[in-house]
Amino acid sequence: xxxxxxxNDIVLITPDIFDDxxxxxxxxxxxxxxxxxxxxxxxxxDNFSFSENANTLRGIHFQxxxxxxxxxxxxxxxxxxxIFIDLRKDSKTYEQYGFFNLNPEDGWLFIPKGFAHGFxxxxxxxxxxxxxxxxxxxxxxxxIKWSDDFFSIDWPIDKEKIxxxxxxxxxxxxxNIREEINSWSWN
Numbered sequence: 001x002x003x004x005x006x007x008n009d010i011v012l013i014t015p016d017i018f019d020d021x022x023x024x025x026x027x028x029x030x031x032x033x034x035x036x037x038x039x040x041x042x043x044x045x046d047n048f049s050f051s052e053n054a055n056t057l058r059g060i061h062f063q064x065x066x067x068x069x070x071x072x073x074x075x076x077x078x079x080x081x082x083i084f085i086d087l088r089k090d091s092k093t094y095e096q097y098g099f100f101n102l103n104p105e106d107g108w109l110f111i112p113k114g115f116a117h118g119f120x121x122x123x124x125x126x127x128x129x130x131x132x133x134x135x136x137x138x139x140x141x142x143x144i145k146w147s148d149d150f151f152s153i154d155w156p157i158d159k160e161k162i163x164x165x166x167x168x169x170x171x172x173x174x175x176n177i178r179e180e181i182n183s184w185s186w187n
Contacts (some may be wrong), residue, residue, distance in 0.1 A: 003037040007098030008091060010084055013037060014107040039110055041070050043131035044094035053120040056163040059118015059143045065184050067140040068113040069132040075102045080119040081141035081156050089182045097151050116144050120157055143171035150174045170172025
């Protein structure tokens, strides 16, 4: 396994692949291997999302403490433009976003607590799995509107053709939740 830092504390984990005439084999998750790379989270829940069409946007989500979640994300089929926003007020990348075009051959993307996360599918029939280190809790779920001008995320899609849930389209703007979120400790 190989580890690459792609943004402040955001890590790409690329598993080893063993090819032969039959195809390939890859161990995609091994807790001990991840711990050797510094990812020592105790993942407690696995999630799976399927998006029928390209231009499907999910996010931008996060859970507040004490149910904040680190995520380990992998595309099984299709492709996503994955974004993450640093909400940790003491971080050098506070209020900045990063992105990564995640495909099945890339491996896992690790996003620690304190980041908001979302993605848009770049291909039809996209399957994404992700592990989280805290259980989902509806009372602690939060989000930021995908089109918030504060972040001005450059989504690589036609915004007129976006497919988004009613819930995600009604998420608040950062300026309306910033003060509350800044009072939290992400540890």
